[in-house]
Amino acid sequence: MKKMIHLLTVTVLLLCVLTGCGGSKEAVATDGSTSMNKVIGALGEAFEADTGITVTYNATGSGAGIQAVQEGRCDIGLASRNLKDEEKAKGLEGTILAYDGIAIIVNPNNPVSDLNVGTIAKIFTGEIKNWKELGGNDAQIVLIGREAGSGTRYGFESITGTADKCDYRQELTSTGDVITTVASNPAAIGYASLASVKDTVKALTVGGVAASEATIKDGSYVVQRPFVLVTKTDAALSESAQKFYDYITSEAANRIISGAGVVPAN
Amino acid sequence: MKKSKLFENIVHGIFLILGLITVGCVLLITVYLIISGIPAIREIGLFKFLFGKEWASTAAEPKYGILPFILTSVYGTAGAILIGVPMGFFTAVYLSKAANKRVRSLIEAAVNLLAGIPSVVYGLVGMLVLVPAIREIFNVPDGASLLAAMIVLAIMILPNIIKVSVTALDAVPKEYEDASLALGATPTETFFKVSVPAAKSGIAAAVVLGVGRGIGEAMAVMMVAGNVANMPSLFESVRFLTTAVASEMAYSSPGSLQRNALFSIALVLFLFIMLINATLNFFLKRDKEK
Numbered sequence: 001m002k003k004m005i006h007l008l009t010v011t012v013l014l015l016c017v018l019t020g021c022g023g024s025k026e027a028v029a030t031d032g033s034t035s036m037n038k039v040i041g042a043l044g045e046a047f048e049a050d051t052g053i054t055v056t057y058n059a060t061g062s063g064a065g066i067q068a069v070q071e072g073r074c075d076i077g078l079a080s081r082n083l084k085d086e087e088k089a090k091g092l093e094g095t096i097l098a099y100d101g102i103a104i105i106v107n108p109n110n111p112v113s114d115l116n117v118g119t120i121a122k123i124f125t126g127e128i129k130n131w132k133e134l135g136g137n138d139a140q141i142v143l144i145g146r147e148a149g150s151g152t153r154y155g156f157e158s159i160t161g162t163a164d165k166c167d168y169r170q171e172l173t174s175t176g177d178v179i180t181t182v183a184s185n186p187a188a189i190g191y192a193s194l195a196s197v198k199d200t201v202k203a204l205t206v207g208g209v210a211a212s213e214a215t216i217k218d219g220s221y222v223v224q225r226p227f228v229l230v231t232k233t234d235a236a237l238s239e240s241a242q243k244f245y246d247y248i249t250s251e252a253a254n255r256i257i258s259g260a261g262v263v264p265a266n
Numbered sequence: 267m268k269k270s271k272l273f274e275n276i277v278h279g280i281f282l283i284l285g286l287i288t289v290g291c292v293l294l295i296t297v298y299l300i301i302s303g304i305p306a307i308r309e310i311g312l313f314k315f316l317f318g319k320e321w322a323s324t325a326a327e328p329k330y331g332i333l334p335f336i337l338t339s340v341y342g343t344a345g346a347i348l349i350g351v352p353m354g355f356f357t358a359v360y361l362s363k364a365a366n367k368r369v370r371s372l373i374e375a376a377v378n379l380l381a382g383i384p385s386v387v388y389g390l391v392g393m394l395v396l397v398p399a400i401r402e403i404f405n406v407p408d409g410a411s412l413l414a415a416m417i418v419l420a421i422m423i424l425p426n427i428i429k430v431s432v433t434a435l436d437a438v439p440k441e442y443e444d445a446s447l448a449l450g451a452t453p454t455e456t457f458f459k460v461s462v463p464a465a466k467s468g469i470a471a472a473v474v475l476g477v478g479r480g481i482g483e484a485m486a487v488m489m490v491a492g493n494v495a496n497m498p499s500l501f502e503s504v505r506f507l508t509t510a511v512a513s514e515m516a517y518s519s520p521g522s523l524q525r526n527a528l529f530s531i532a533l534v535l536f537l538f539i540m541l542i543n544a545t546l547n548f549f550l551k552r553d554k555e556k
Contacts, residue, residue, distance in 0.1 A: 061516045140407040147493065147513040148324040164325040169408050169503050170492040173513050177393070177489065184398050187407055 028244045031058040032065020032078030033151050035175065035193045036227055039098060039260035040078060043248045046256050050247075053240045062151040066092065069230050075241035077230030080151035080193075081158075094228040097248060098262040101194035101211040102156050102223045103203040105179065107186045112136040116207040117222060121160045123189060126167035131187060142169045144181050144190035155225035156191045191223075195261030216263045227262060296536075303533030306330070306526035315530065321495040321505075323514060323524040330527045332510070332534065338412065338498040339507040339538070342487070343480040345416035346423055351473055353420070354427030358469075361428070362435035363457045374432075381425035389489030392418045397490055404501060410492035412504045418486050423476035430475055434468020435461055471549040478542045481535070484508035507535045 028047075030040055037059055044055030060068070062079040066087055069077030083094040104120060106112065112134050115123070122128045124143055132138045145168040146153035152175065157163040172178050175192045182188040183200035194211050197203050203211060206223055215221035229245065231237060237245060247253060254264040307315050310330045318331015357377075361370050392414060400409035438461045446456040462469070484506070492503025493513055505513075511528050518525040 063518070064516055142408040149514060149516070149518060164322065168494050170410050171494050171503075171505075171513070173488060173493070180393065181397075181410070184394065185401065185408060 027054045028241045029056050029074040030076045031068040031074035033062045033080040034059045035080045036078045042256050042260045079228045093233045096226045096265040098227045100262045101216045103194045103197045105201040106189050108202045109186050114205045121162050124162050124166045139187040142188040144170050147171045213263050299533050302529040306530040334497050335507045335510045338504040341498045346419035346480045350420035350423045358428050358431030362432045377425050385486040389486035392490040406501045411501045413500050415487045415491040419480045427472045427476045430472035431469050434465040438464040474546040484512045
């Protein structure tokens, strides 16, 4: 009898633990690219001030965000790359929200200030190993990259045609880490979202074109990638999510998007 | 009378549940890891997985060899032990036997504080101070390396080693030491020939605990080791078992071979930790039996 009581109590309490999750109303859940932190944060704040609907943002990475929207764990997925065909085949659809320039960054003490895409590719595949060959100091080039799967890495490698061929010295897991590392090593070169670049590093011009809103929008700065909103094609958004979607793709949101350092698509 | 018995029963039940939750978690994690870790090993092949020298999980032709990670974890932890254990051991002997009360409480407070620092802070300091320092001192292109990870890990395991060793040394009966001193041994001779041998099981346990902490650490290591899947070399960028799982997990899609292979790495790591725990239990048990 005593054992029965124990067992019963155990079962009841375990059931209580397992049924803890519940839904909340009037919130829009977004999930995905860590690079979109700034722009989604700014848009979410403005949207909440206007409508009182909260926007949550889960910084998990493009792949995870796409996965989340597909599994229905969030309303809008955020990806810093275009959807692959196999992802579209799973019933997802992407809308470009903005364009982000990927800045090629070096230490501020590095005399090199301009490279073209071909040279950048040669540097990252290890064909050019010393800054001397590019008119810089006699120092071995230290390549700083992002981990496999990162949207920034994917963007950079697909634009420069160096996918799977980069000979990195370090693979770091965040944009901040890349900037910190490049700022502390005079021979380092790396890439980071233009919106996150600070004064501690120097952004190179690519083929003579500096990364800026105008050069990204007209396409003359070539190292750039889209910020994509991912939604399901077969299921409608919830009412509040649809409002948020309309809000951020409207022209009124462009000012906020530019304020976050990226270039609005519309 | 009956009421109090019912109360007792309820309290016992609650304690039992709390105990079972722990057991349940361990079982759940073990079963989950085994179930999700086996498919990738099957698909890749155990030998190719464990002894393959190349890891390129997102390449067009993916390669899943984790020998670099295993060796890096083993070397890194061994290096940390090599640096950390002598420091920790002598500190423990000093604290337990030679230091006066005020010095002891001061150093112990510092050790406790060291134990409480989050690993991301170790990583950050390592990244901003240690990595550039290694680059300058050893004149290498970049300081993020196995050596940097070893040093950070050595500092991280120090509190474990010191605290457990001090406890073991404190437990040595005073009579042993008094007898040794009475026979004419100097205090230093007594510490190393009487106290330390008497506490050797406890000290061994401290070392094993340090190994466990070192091999399981991810965050700090991820920030200073560079994370490239090279075969280990002191001044090269390396990737540990833990960081291999942590850095790619967020981006791998569920069900893919990459995600499954990450679970397999976790399983290998889990087996390592189990082995270390078994060793630890062996030492502790031997201590108790004596």
